[in-house]
Amino acid sequence: MEKIIDKHTQVNSGKKPIKENGFFTFLVESLKGISQIIFIENTITGLLILLAITISSFYLGVLALLSAMIGTFVAKIGGADEKMISQGLLGYNSVLTGLALGLFLSGPYMWIVALVGAAITAILTATMMHFIGNIGIPILTFPFIILTWFTLLASYKLKNITLSDELTPQSLANWELHIAGKINVLDGVFNGIGQIFFITNALPGILLFLGVFWASRKMGFYAIIGNIVAFIVAVALGGEHELIMYGLYSYNAILTILAVSVVFNAKENRYAPITGILAACITVPLAASVSIWLLPYGLPALTMPFVLSTWLVLGARKIMPNF
Amino acid sequence: MEKIIDKHTQVNSGKKPIKENGFFTFLVESLKGISQIIFIENTITGLLILLAITISSFYLGVLALLSAMIGTFVAKIGGADEKMISQGLLGYNSVLTGLALGLFLSGPYMWIVALVGAAITAILTATMMHFIGNIGIPILTFPFIILTWFTLLASYKLKNITLSDELTPQSLANWELHIAGKINVLDGVFNGIGQIFFITNALPGILLFLGVFWASRKMGFYAIIGNIVAFIVAVALGGEHELIMYGLYSYNAILTILAVSVVFNAKENRYAPITGILAACITVPLAASVSIWLLPYGLPALTMPFVLSTWLVLGARKIMPNF
Amino acid sequence: MEKIIDKHTQVNSGKKPIKENGFFTFLVESLKGISQIIFIENTITGLLILLAITISSFYLGVLALLSAMIGTFVAKIGGADEKMISQGLLGYNSVLTGLALGLFLSGPYMWIVALVGAAITAILTATMMHFIGNIGIPILTFPFIILTWFTLLASYKLKNITLSDELTPQSLANWELHIAGKINVLDGVFNGIGQIFFITNALPGILLFLGVFWASRKMGFYAIIGNIVAFIVAVALGGEHELIMYGLYSYNAILTILAVSVVFNAKENRYAPITGILAACITVPLAASVSIWLLPYGLPALTMPFVLSTWLVLGARKIMPNF
Numbered sequence: 001m002e003k004i005i006d007k008h009t010q011v012n013s014g015k016k017p018i019k020e021n022g023f024f025t026f027l028v029e030s031l032k033g034i035s036q037i038i039f040i041e042n043t044i045t046g047l048l049i050l051l052a053i054t055i056s057s058f059y060l061g062v063l064a065l066l067s068a069m070i071g072t073f074v075a076k077i078g079g080a081d082e083k084m085i086s087q088g089l090l091g092y093n094s095v096l097t098g099l100a101l102g103l104f105l106s107g108p109y110m111w112i113v114a115l116v117g118a119a120i121t122a123i124l125t126a127t128m129m130h131f132i133g134n135i136g137i138p139i140l141t142f143p144f145i146i147l148t149w150f151t152l153l154a155s156y157k158l159k160n161i162t163l164s165d166e167l168t169p170q171s172l173a174n175w176e177l178h179i180a181g182k183i184n185v186l187d188g189v190f191n192g193i194g195q196i197f198f199i200t201n202a203l204p205g206i207l208l209f210l211g212v213f214w215a216s217r218k219m220g221f222y223a224i225i226g227n228i229v230a231f232i233v234a235v236a237l238g239g240e241h242e243l244i245m246y247g248l249y250s251y252n253a254i255l256t257i258l259a260v261s262v263v264f265n266a267k268e269n270r271y272a273p274i275t276g277i278l279a280a281c282i283t284v285p286l287a288a289s290v291s292i293w294l295l296p297y298g299l300p301a302l303t304m305p306f307v308l309s310t311w312l313v314l315g316a317r318k319i320m321p322n323f
Numbered sequence: 324m325e326k327i328i329d330k331h332t333q334v335n336s337g338k339k340p341i342k343e344n345g346f347f348t349f350l351v352e353s354l355k356g357i358s359q360i361i362f363i364e365n366t367i368t369g370l371l372i373l374l375a376i377t378i379s380s381f382y383l384g385v386l387a388l389l390s391a392m393i394g395t396f397v398a399k400i401g402g403a404d405e406k407m408i409s410q411g412l413l414g415y416n417s418v419l420t421g422l423a424l425g426l427f428l429s430g431p432y433m434w435i436v437a438l439v440g441a442a443i444t445a446i447l448t449a450t451m452m453h454f455i456g457n458i459g460i461p462i463l464t465f466p467f468i469i470l471t472w473f474t475l476l477a478s479y480k481l482k483n484i485t486l487s488d489e490l491t492p493q494s495l496a497n498w499e500l501h502i503a504g505k506i507n508v509l510d511g512v513f514n515g516i517g518q519i520f521f522i523t524n525a526l527p528g529i530l531l532f533l534g535v536f537w538a539s540r541k542m543g544f545y546a547i548i549g550n551i552v553a554f555i556v557a558v559a560l561g562g563e564h565e566l567i568m569y570g571l572y573s574y575n576a577i578l579t580i581l582a583v584s585v586v587f588n589a590k591e592n593r594y595a596p597i598t599g600i601l602a603a604c605i606t607v608p609l610a611a612s613v614s615i616w617l618l619p620y621g622l623p624a625l626t627m628p629f630v631l632s633t634w635l636v637l638g639a640r641k642i643m644p645n646f
Numbered sequence: 647m648e649k650i651i652d653k654h655t656q657v658n659s660g661k662k663p664i665k666e667n668g669f670f671t672f673l674v675e676s677l678k679g680i681s682q683i684i685f686i687e688n689t690i691t692g693l694l695i696l697l698a699i700t701i702s703s704f705y706l707g708v709l710a711l712l713s714a715m716i717g718t719f720v721a722k723i724g725g726a727d728e729k730m731i732s733q734g735l736l737g738y739n740s741v742l743t744g745l746a747l748g749l750f751l752s753g754p755y756m757w758i759v760a761l762v763g764a765a766i767t768a769i770l771t772a773t774m775m776h777f778i779g780n781i782g783i784p785i786l787t788f789p790f791i792i793l794t795w796f797t798l799l800a801s802y803k804l805k806n807i808t809l810s811d812e813l814t815p816q817s818l819a820n821w822e823l824h825i826a827g828k829i830n831v832l833d834g835v836f837n838g839i840g841q842i843f844f845i846t847n848a849l850p851g852i853l854l855f856l857g858v859f860w861a862s863r864k865m866g867f868y869a870i871i872g873n874i875v876a877f878i879v880a881v882a883l884g885g886e887h888e889l890i891m892y893g894l895y896s897y898n899a900i901l902t903i904l905a906v907s908v909v910f911n912a913k914e915n916r917y918a919p920i921t922g923i924l925a926a927c928i929t930v931p932l933a934a935s936v937s938i939w940l941l942p943y944g945l946p947a948l949t950m951p952f953v954l955s956t957w958l959v960l961g962a963r964k965i966m967p968n969f
Contacts (some may be wrong), residue, residue, distance in 0.1 A: 077645060078646050079644045081642075124639070126639035126641075127639045127642075130642055135776070135780050137777075150609065150612040151608065151612070154609070157614055157615055158562055159561025160561035169496045171815070171817050172942060172943055173814075173815045173817055173942075177802065236806070237805075237807065238807075239803070239805075285796070288803035288804050289800040292800070296495060296619055297616070312769060313769070315772070315777055316770070316772035318772075319724075319727075319775050320720075320724025320769070321724075322724050323724050397966075401969050402968035403966045443958075446959070446969070449962035450959075453961045453965055454781055472935075473931070474931065476934070476938040476939055477938070479823065479934070480823060480885070480886070480935075480938055482823060482885075484883065492817070492818035492821075494817050494819060619819075
C-alpha cells in the first residue's frame with residue numbers, strides 16, 4: 001500500500017511540521033486513511049470518497065470522517081511509526097469499522113459503539129501488523145472484518161448494543177437457493193465499487209470511480225476490469241441475481257485485482273494482469289463460501305473474500321514467483 | 324509469566340537437586356503449575372488455590388492436583404526445558420483442562436478422560452509454545468481452551484465420553500436475550516476470581532484473593548480493579564444480570580489486567596495501568612461475542628476472551644509502544 | 647515427505663532432461679503426486695494407487711490422474727522449485743481435491759469445478775508452504791481440506807455448483823447418537839486405507855497396501871499398526887459402529903502414524919514408534935470433534951484429524967524433543 005504516493009506530501013516532506021499546521025496535517029492524514037481503503041494515498045481521492053459517502057447518507061459521512069480521525073489519533077498516542085500514520089495506513093480499517101457499525105447497528109448508543117469500535121480497530125490493526133507482517137503479507141482489511149464480526153456477535157448478548165434488523169441468522173438445514181431476479185448491468189457496475197463503502201447508487205459510484213482515476217488511471221482501468229470479470233463469473237456460476245445487481249459479488253473482485261495486479265506487484269511481474277483477473281474470479285465462489293459459513297450467525301461477509309483471495313495469491317507468489 | 328518468582332526456590336537454586344528430594348521437588352513444581360494459572364510462581368499460592376478448589380468440591384481438588392502432576396510429568400518425560408518445568412509453565416494448562424473436563428463431563432470414564440486430557444494438554448502446550456512463541460506472544464491459556472472445546476465436541480459423537488447435562492447447543496435463530504435478575508455486588512466480586520477456577524462461593528473467593536496478595540500485593544490490587552471495571556462495563560452494556568452475578572463477565576477481566584498491566588509489562592511502561600483497564604473493559608464485549616459464536620455448539624467461552632484481549636494489546640504494543 | 651526416494655529418479659538425476667522425454671517425465675511427476683498422498687515418492691506406488699481408485703470407480707480414476715497432472719502443470723508454469731515438483735510435493739493436494747469434488751459434487755459442471763478446484767489447490771499449496779513452512783511444520787493435506795470445504799460451502803449459494811445429495815447440514819440441537827451396528831474387523835481394516843482415497847472395498851484396499859509395501863515394508867507395517875490401534879480406540883470410546891466399519895475412524899490414524907513415526911522422524915528418535923501410536927489414538931476423538939464442529943454445515947471431516955494430530959506432535963517435538 002505504499003506505492004501510490006500523494007505528490008503534495010512528497011513536496012512538503014522536506015519542511016519541518018509547524019505546530020500551527022498540526023490540525024491540518026491531522027486532517028490530511030485522516031483523509032488519506034479514507035483513500036487507503038482502496039490502496040490510494042491521496043487527499044483529493046479521500047475527499048471524493050467522503051463526498052460519495054455523505055451524498056449517500058449524511059450520518060455515514062460524518063461517521064467515516066470521525067472514525068478516520070479516531071483511528072489516526074489512536075495510532076499517534078500509541079506511538080506508531082509516523083510515516084505509516086501519515087500514509088493513512090493505520091486509519092483505513094477504523095473508517096470501515098465506523099461505517100459498518102453505523103450501518104448494522106441502531107439505537108441510542110450506536111454512535112458510541114461505532115466510534116469506540118473504530119478506536120479499538122486501530123489497536124487491532126497494530127496487532128495484526130505484528131502477527132501477519134511477520135510472514136511478509138499485508139493485513140489488508142482483516143482487522144476491520146474481525147472487529148465488526150465480533151461486535152455484531154456481541155450485540156446478541158448485550159442489550160445496549162442494538163442491531164438494526166438486517167441480520168437474520170439462519171440454520172443451513174433450512175436454506176434454499178433462489179437465484180431469480182432482474183439484472184441491470186450498469187447498476188451492477190456502479191454498485192460494485194460503491195459496496196466497498198457500503199453504498200449503492202449511481203452518482204456516488206461515479207464519484208468513487210472519479211476518485212480512483214484521479215489518483216491513478218491504471219487503477220481506475222483495473223477496477224473496471226475487476227468489476228466486469230466478477231459480474232461474468234457470478235452469472236456463469238449461477239449466483240443470486242439480486243446480489244449480483246447490488247454489487248455484492250463484485251466489490252471484493254475490484255479490491256483484489258487492484259491489490260494483486262497493481263499495489264502489491266513489487267517486481268512488476270508481467271503475468272500480474274492475468275493473476276489479478278484470476279484472483280478476481282476466485283473472489284466470487286469465495287464470497288459464496290464465506291456467506292454460507294456465516295449464515296448461522298447472520299453476519300455479513302464484508303471484504304473477507306478479498307482478503308482470502310489476495311492472501312492466496314500473494315502467499316503463493318513467494319513459492320511460485322511467476323504468479 | 325517469568326516475573327513473579329518464588330523466593331524459596333531462588334534461595335535453593337544454588338544447591339544440586341538431591342535424589343531423595345525428587346518427589347518433593349516434583350510436588351512443588353506441580354503446585355507452581357496451579358499458581359501459574361494466575362501468573363504466579365509460588366508454592367504457598369498454589370496451596371491456597373488448591374485449598375479453595377477443594378473446599379468448593381473435593382473431587383475437583385483431587386483432579387486439580389493430579390492434573391498438575393500429570394502435566395509436569397509429561398513435560399519431564401518429553402524432555403522440556405527444566406527451568407520452564409520448575410516454574411510451572413508447562414503445568415497450568417493441564418490443571419485447567421482437568422478441572423474443566425471434571426466439571427463438564429460425567430459418567431464412569433470421566434476421571435480417565437479428564438486425566439488423559441490433562442496429559443495431552445501438556446503436549447499441546449509445547450506445540451503452541453512453538454507456534455505462537457515464534458511471533459513473540461505468550462500462549463496464555465490457549466492450549467487448555469482448545470483441548471477442552473475439542474473434547475466436549477467429541478462427546479457428542481462418542482458414547483463413552485459423557486457430558487454432564489449443562490451444555491445446550493442452540494440455534495442463534497431461536498435466541499432471545501433476557502437480562503433481568505438481581506445483582507449482588509459482593510457476590511459478583513468473589514465469584515469473579517473464583518470463576519477462573521470454575522468455583523463460585525465467597526469463602527473460596529477470599530482464599531484466592533489471599534493467595535494472590537500473598538505473592539504480590541500489586542497483583543491483588545489489580546485483580547480487584549479488574550473485577551470492578553468489568554462489573555461496571557457489563558452492567559453499562561446491558562449484560563445478563565445472572566451472568567454478571569456469577570462472575571462470568573469478570574474472571575476474564577481479572578486475568579487480562581494482570582497480564583497487561585503487571586506480568587507482560589516488561590518495559591515498565593507508565594501507561595500500562597490504563598492499557599490494562601482498557602483491555603479489561605474489552606473482555607466484556609469479547610465474552611459476549613465468544614459465547615454467541617459458541618452457542619450452536621453449546622460450548623463454554625472459558626478464558627478465550629482473556630486470551631484474545633491480551634493478545635490484542637501485547638501484539639499492538641510491538642507497533643504502538645506507548646500501550 | 648522427502649525421505650522415501652524413488653530409486654529410478656535418483657539414477658537419472660545426473661542426466662539433463664531431454665525435450666522428447668518431457669511428457670514422460672511429466673507423467674512420472676504426476677504419478678508421484680498420487681503416491682505422495684501417503685508420503686511416498688514412487689511411480690509404481692502411484693500406479694497401484696491409481697489402479698485401486700480406477701477399479702473402484704472409473705471416472706474417479708480419470709479425475710485423479712487429470713488432477714495430478716493439472717496440479718503439477720500449475721506448479722511448473724508458476725515457477726515453483728523443480729525438485730519439489732519432481733517429488734510430487736506440489737501435486738498430491740490437487741489429486742485429493744479432484745477426488746473429493748468428484749465425489750461430493752454432481753451435475754453437468756462437476757468435471758469443470760473439480761479440475762479448476764485441483765488447479766487452485768496447487769496455488770493454495772504454495773501459499774500454505776509459505777505461511778506454515780515459516781514455522782517449520784509440513785503443510786500435509788491442509789490445502790486440499792480448506793479448498794474442498796470452501797467449494798462445498800459455495801455450492802449452497804451458486805446454482806451451477808451442484809452437490810450430490812450426501813451432505814446434510816444438521817443443527818447440533820437435534821443431534822442424537824446411535825452407535826449400534828455390526829462390526830466386521832477385516833472390512834474395517836481394508837476400508838481404513840481405502841478411505842484415504844475415498845474408496846471402500848477389499849480389492850482396492852489390498853492394492854493400496856501392496857503399493858505401500860512395494861515402496862517401504864516399514865511403512866506398510868506401520869500402516870497396519872495404525873489401522874488396528876484406531877479400530878481399538880474407536881470401539882473403546884464408543885464410536886458409531888457403522889463409521890468404524892467403513893474405516894472412517896482409521897484412515898486418519900494410518901496417515902498420522904506414518905507421518906509421526908516414519909516420515910517426519912528426522913532424528914531417528916527411539917520413542918517415535920510410541921509417539922506415533924499415541925498420535926494415531928488421538929485422531930479418533932479428533933475425528934469425532936471435527937465431525938461435530940462441521941455438523942451445522944454438513945461438511946465431511948476429510949483428513950483434518952490427521953493434520954491436527956500430526957501438527958500437535960511435530961510442534962511439541964520442538965519443545966519436548968523426546969517425543
